[in-house]
Structures are given as structure tokens and as C-alpha cells.
Amino acid sequence: xxxxxxxxxxxxxxxxxLKDLADEGAGYVxxxxxxxxxxxxxxxxxxxxxxxxxxxxxxxxxxxxxxxxALSVFLDAPERQKVAxxxxxxxxxxxxxxxxxxxxxxxIAVAFDADPQKVGRVVNGCxxxxxxxxxxxxxxxxxxxxIIAVPAPEAQAVAAELYKAGIRGILNFAPVRLWAPExxxxxxxDMTMSLGRVAYFGRR
Amino acid sequence: xxxxxxxxxxxxxxxxxLKDLADEGAGYVxxxxxxxxxxxxxxxxxxxxxxxxxxxxxxxxxxxxxxxxALSVFLDAPERQKVAxxxxxxxxxxxxxxxxxxxxxxxIAVAFDADPQKVGRVVNGCxxxxxxxxxxxxxxxxxxxxIIAVPAPEAQAVAAELYKAGIRGILNFAPVRLWAPExxxxxxxDMTMSLGRVAYFGRR
DNA sequence: GCCTGTGAAGCTATTCACAGCT
DNA sequence: AGCTGTGAATAGCTTCACAGGC
Numbered sequence: 001x002x003x004x005x006x007x008x009x010x011x012x013x014x015x016x017x018l019k020d021l022a023d024e025g026a027g028y029v030x031x032x033x034x035x036x037x038x039x040x041x042x043x044x045x046x047x048x049x050x051x052x053x054x055x056x057x058x059x060x061x062x063x064x065x066x067x068x069x070a071l072s073v074f075l076d077a078p079e080r081q082k083v084a085x086x087x088x089x090x091x092x093x094x095x096x097x098x099x100x101x102x103x104x105x106x107x108i109a110v111a112f113d114a115d116p117q118k119v120g121r122v123v124n125g126c127x128x129x130x131x132x133x134x135x136x137x138x139x140x141x142x143x144x145x146x147i148i149a150v151p152a153p154e155a156q157a158v159a160a161e162l163y164k165a166g167i168r169g170i171l172n173f174a175p176v177r178l179w180a181p182e183x184x185x186x187x188x189x190d191m192t193m194s195l196g197r198v199a200y201f202g203r204r
Numbered sequence: 205x206x207x208x209x210x211x212x213x214x215x216x217x218x219x220x221x222l223k224d225l226a227d228e229g230a231g232y233v234x235x236x237x238x239x240x241x242x243x244x245x246x247x248x249x250x251x252x253x254x255x256x257x258x259x260x261x262x263x264x265x266x267x268x269x270x271x272x273x274a275l276s277v278f279l280d281a282p283e284r285q286k287v288a289x290x291x292x293x294x295x296x297x298x299x300x301x302x303x304x305x306x307x308x309x310x311x312i313a314v315a316f317d318a319d320p321q322k323v324g325r326v327v328n329g330c331x332x333x334x335x336x337x338x339x340x341x342x343x344x345x346x347x348x349x350x351i352i353a354v355p356a357p358e359a360q361a362v363a364a365e366l367y368k369a370g371i372r373g374i375l376n377f378a379p380v381r382l383w384a385p386e387x388x389x390x391x392x393x394d395m396t397m398s399l400g401r402v403a404y405f406g407r408r
Numbered sequence: 409g410c411c412t413g414t415g416a417a418g419c420t421a422t423t424c425a426c427a428g429c430t
Numbered sequence: 431a432g433c434t435g436t437g438a439a440t441a442g443c444t445t446c447a448c449a450g451g452c
Contacts, residue, residue: 005401006443012400016379030411039381043445046413058411059452081403090298097294098395106403145406147399169406171399175220177243185405187398191302194391195351195375196216197209199285199310201389202349202373210421234433247423250435262433263430 003051008075010048013038015071022064030061076105077144084143084167085111086158087150088118088128091173095147096124109141114154134158138165145169152176159186207255212279214252217242219275226268234265280309281348288347288371289315290362291354292322292332295377299351300328313345318358338362342369349373356380363390 017037021029031049032042049062054070056062083099083106085092092111099108113119114131121128129137138146138161146162148155148170155174162170169185172178175193180186221241225233235253236246253266258274260266287303287310289296296315303312317323318335325332333341342350350366352359352374359378366374373389376382379397384390 004442005405008401008404009394009397012397013381013394016396017381032411037381039383041445042411043447044443047444050413056412057452058413058450061411075400075404077403077407081407083399090294090301094294094298095395099399103396103399106399145399145402167406168408169402171395171402177217177221177241179243183408185402187402189393189395189398190213190217191299191375191393192220192307193213193216194393195287195303195307195310195349196279197212198349198373198375198389198391199281200212200279201209202371203281203285204387208420236433245423246433247425248421251422254435260434261430262428262435265433 007048007051010038010040010044011051011071011075014045014048015068015075018064018068018071022068026064028060028062029064029067031056033061072105080104081106081144082109082142083107084109084134084138084141084146084162085126086131086134086146086148086162087154088113088115088123089149092147092149093123095149096126100124100126106145108147109143110137112137114150131158134161135165138162138167143167145171148172148174148178150174211252211255214242214244214248215255215275215279218249218252219272219279222268222272222275226272230268232264232266233268233271235260237265276309284308285310285348286313286346287311288313288338288342288345288350288366289330290335290338290350290352290366291358292317292319292327293353296351296353297327299353300330304328304330310349312351313347314341316341318354335362338365339369342366342371347371349375352376352378352382354378 014034017034031045035042035045052070052074054067085095085108088111096108108126111126111128112131112134113128118128119130146167148158150158152174155176156178159178163181163184172186172188175190178186218238221238235249239246239249256274256278258271289312292315300312312330315330315332316335316338317332322332323334350371352362354362356378359380360382363382367385367388376390376392379394382390
């Protein structure tokens with residue numbers, strides 16, 4: 001059973017919204033309420049939740065706690081996934097601050113940077129290693145995923161090292177379309193493209 | 205004629221790839237060559253380029269310079285668009301460093317932050333104003349677009365101020381689904397969702 | 409009555425396939 | 431021969447609409 005990128009993205013969103021609801025003390029939620037928070041439609045929410053096998057009650061809606069649990073079974077790996085950050089510039093530091101602590105299902109276990117000044121330091125609890133130890137350290141630590149936050153010209157070479165180290169997924173911030181071998185998932189998060197789109201559609 | 209978000213995104217990508225090609229000294233390019241760089245297909249590239257009205261030659265392909273020009277006519281506003289950055293934390297500083305200089309079609313003209321320590325300082329050539337002057341300064345400067353890089357709980361209030369100031373488009377980095385009035389385009393760049401997807405698909 | 413789960417319809421995006429050009 | 435531009439076919443996604451449950 002193959003679930004699309006779109007659907008997985010929305011499931012991640014729903015889980016976040018459900019956690020907010022749980023914090024607000026809600027016990028049950030209807031698809032149209034969740035849809036309102038997700039800026040989506042009730043039909044879309046119900047269709048997406050079908051993949052979970054979890055069923056709501058027509059009378060009460062979905063039990064918030066149970067639905068969060070079902071989403072977590074579906075979305076999360078059985079064990080915590082280890083992430084490597086490659087490139088500790090402005091963006092890399094922002095990402096460390098952003099992800100540390102907040103997400104129980106991943107840990108940014110190690111970082112890498114080419115600057116010898118940064119190597120050996122610990123930022124947000126994450127030790128910075130030399131770029132040329134990437135393959136070795138990534139294997140040693142059993143890294144599953146990586147975030148690439150290096151300048152564009154270096155991104156493809158970094159990715160190649162990560163593939164050799166057996167990485168399974170990459171989140172790439174460099175404005176370069178990475179080649180990836182069969183079986184490795186790459187997501188391109190292209191901030192320039194996004195701003196370009198905002199500029200285009202913002203003026204109608 | 206309404207062009208979809210997907211198509212506009214890919215056109216932005218093609219322009220970037222074409223600029224690389226121009227730097228490499230290429231005069232002409234075939235759709236299959238551009239597709240290879242975009243990790244896409246020749247048919248997709250040709251279909252996307254149809255919206256430009258620009259036509260390639262079956263013998264030589266597309267003239268790189270002319271195609272860049274046609275893309276720029278289509279994608280860019282007649283005058284340079286002014287962008288406000290709201291939130292000068294780690295991420296905001298990364299964005300300033302990332303966008304400054306590199307994109308002739310936008311300028312990050314002003315930034316805003318709630319921290320009085322930061323107000324009055326200039327980062328990457330961009331002056332930081334107090335958060336409560338947002339509406340006033342945005343109007344004064346004639347700001348078209350905004351980037352929201354504040355913590356999640358503040359994002360919706362910031363957006364509301366921006367709408368009042370007549371902003372037309374927002375690029376939102378806060379993990380919150382923003383409400384927007386008719387006619388304002390909002391793009392959500394959700395890094396947590398992206399990493400979650402990489403985690404999901406990276407393990408197959 | 410108002411909800412859920414879901415088959416079927418409707419819509420959008422991508423890919424195929426080929427006429428026409430050089 | 432090998433390309434482009436594009437109608438037609440296909441695949442993928444979203445919305446409709448309704449049976450069944452409380």
C-alpha cells in the first residue's frame with residue numbers, strides 16, 4: 001500500500017493540530033473541525049484518515065488521543081531516527097535551534113562543517129565533526145536521515161558521501177536538484193522557489 | 205489564463221538551470237537536456253514552457269538567453285518587489301544572508317523584531333524596526349510581500365497586521381496554518397512536515 | 409439531524425504519441 | 431533522424447453524495 005507524499009504531509013499536519021486540541025482539553029473532534037484548522041475540507045480529512053484504519057464514531061467524531069496514537073503508529077519509525085546535519089552556517093544553526101527537543105521521533109545526533117574553527121564545538125547539544133569524517137561518523141552513529149544546508153556547489157558531493165554511508169532520506173535546502181540512487185528519498189525545500197511563487201501569485 | 209502553482213514552481217527552477225547553462229556557455233538547449241537537470245521529463249518541460257508563448261526550434265532546441273528572457277517577463281513583476289522580514293531570530297538571519305544580493309527581482313527592504321535589543325540595528329544591509337511599527341513602516345515603504353519567521357504563537361497576529369498594511373503575499377515559516385483574506389497568497393514552508401516526510405519515505 | 413466511511417464523479421496533472429519542421 | 435508543439439489518453443487527486451449509525 002503506497003500512500004502519496006501529499007497525504008503523508010497532511011497526516012503530519014493533522015497530528016500537530018490534534019496535539020493542539022489535546023492541549024486545549026478536547027476529547028473528541030469532528031472532521032469538519034479538523035478541516036477548519038487545517039484550512040482544508042471535511043471530505044479531504046476523512047479520505048486522508050482512511051489509510052490509518054482507525055475509525056471515528058458518527059456520534060462523537062474522532063477520539064483525539066486515539067487518533068494521535070494511530071497517526072504516530074503510521075508515521076513514526078519503531079525506534080527514534082537519527083539525523084545528521086551537514087553545514088552549520090546561519091541556516092544550519094537555525095535548524096538546530098528549531099528541531100532540538102521539539103520532536104521526540106528524531107534527534108539531530110551529529111553535525112558536519114568544513115570550517116576547522118567550528119569542528120569540535122557543540123551547538124544545541126549537537127557535536128560538530130569535520131566534513132571529511134562524514135562517511136565514517138555517519139556509519140558509526142547509525143544515521144538514518146540527513147539535512148543538507150551547505151552552499152549549492154557542495155551539495156551534490158555531500159549527497160554522494162551520504163549515499164555511500166547508507167543514508168535513507170535527505171532533506172535538501174541547497175538550491176540544486178540532487179541526483180539520488182534508487183531507494184533514497186530526497187525532499188527539496190527550495191526557499192527561493194517559494195519566494196518566487198509568492199511574488200508571482202501575490203500580484204495575481 | 206491561470207497557471208498552476210506547480211507549473212510556476214517549475215518555471216522558476218528552469219530559469220535557474222538555464223542561468224547555469226548560460227554560465228557554462230551553452231547557446232541552445234533541448235527539452236530533454238533541461239529535463240535531465242530538473243530531474244523531470246522532456247514532455248513535462250515542453251508542456252510547462254507552452255504558457256510562455258516562446259517557441260523553440262526543432263533543429264536547435266531553445267535559445268538559452270531568449271528563454272531566460274521569456275521566463276523573466278512571465279515570472280517577474282515590472283518593478284522590483286519589496287519584501288519585509290518579520291522575526292530576526294536564527295532563521296530570520298539565515299534568510300537575510302540567503303536572499304541578500306542574490307535575487308535582483310526582490311529586496312528585503314525592512315525587518316521587524318519584538319526584541320528591543322535588536323531594534324535599530326542593521327543586519328545584512330537591512331534595518332530592523334520595532335514590531336509595533338510593522339503596519340506603519342510597511343505602508344510607508346510600500347512593501348509588497350512578507351516573510352514570517354516568528355514563533356508559531358505570534359504568526360497569526362503578525363499576518364493580520366500585514367493584511368491591514370495591504371500586503372499581497374506571505375511566505376510563512378511558522379508551523380501554523382494561517383488564515384488569509386481573499387486576494388492574499390500565502391505559501392506555507394513547513395520544515396517539520398518536510399522532515400517528517402523524509403523520515404516516513406526514507407524508511408520505505 | 410448530523411455525523412462517518414466510501415463508491416463514483418469530476419477535475420487536474422502528467423505522459424503518450426504523432427504531425428510538422430529542419 | 432531527431433527535435434518541437436500539442437491533442438488525446440492516462441493517472442492521480444479532490445469533491446460529491448449517500449448509505450448506515452447513533
